[in-house]
Amino acid sequence: MTERCALLLRAVNVSGANRVPMAELRALLSGRGGLRNVATYIASGNIICDAPDDLAVACASVRALVADEFGVDTPVIARTHDQLVRAECDDPFPDAALDRMVHAMFLEGDAAPGAVAQLTDRLQQGERVALVGHELWIDYGQGGVASSKLTRAVLDRALGTAGTARNRNTVRTLVQLTAPTVSA
Numbered sequence: 001m002t003e004r005c006a007l008l009l010r011a012v013n014v015s016g017a018n019r020v021p022m023a024e025l026r027a028l029l030s031g032r033g034g035l036r037n038v039a040t041y042i043a044s045g046n047i048i049c050d051a052p053d054d055l056a057v058a059c060a061s062v063r064a065l066v067a068d069e070f071g072v073d074t075p076v077i078a079r080t081h082d083q084l085v086r087a088e089c090d091d092p093f094p095d096a097a098l099d100r101m102v103h104a105m106f107l108e109g110d111a112a113p114g115a116v117a118q119l120t121d122r123l124q125q126g127e128r129v130a131l132v133g134h135e136l137w138i139d140y141g142q143g144g145v146a147s148s149k150l151t152r153a154v155l156d157r158a159l160g161t162a163g164t165a166r167n168r169n170t171v172r173t174l175v176q177l178t179a180p181t182v183s184a
């Protein structure tokens with residue numbers, strides 16, 4: 001069985017900013033990126049591939065390639081299939097009304113001490129946050145991301161580490177797409 005993983009690019013192809021064409025990126029990664037069996041999922045920077053021996057080196061390599069080829073310097077955060085499954089199982093908000101309003105923010109490193117308290121002070125009515133391991137879960141409630149005061153700058157400052165968020169539906173799909181494959 002071949003272990004698969006997801007390499008998650010932060011804030012690409014959002015609002016017309018940080019344009020990284022996924023088909024071009026997929027071709028570059030398959031050709032000279034050193035990754036095997038590369039696929040992408042939706043345009044927001046989800047790369048699915050066979051898990052490389054060193055995830056940190058792979059993330060740094062993908063980050064450099066994206067910067068060189070597309071002029072976009074963005075963190076790349078890796079999660080193995082098992083890590084994605086654990087994150088999905090640890091979702092602290094199973095009672096949320098709308099799956100698309102619940103996001104898992106995959107963190108590059110440890111959150112700063114007191115991060116959750118800082119973020120809790122900024123919550124709008126109906127919003128909730130919970131830090132579970134290296135994932136910050138956010139339930140944006142009925143208002144959604146657009147009405148939240150939890151902007152990327154606020155999150156970065158409080159967390160003290162880079163992160164990239166995916167909604168619950170995307171997390172579920174990434175779990176499926178990274179499921180181990182049987183090698184022939």
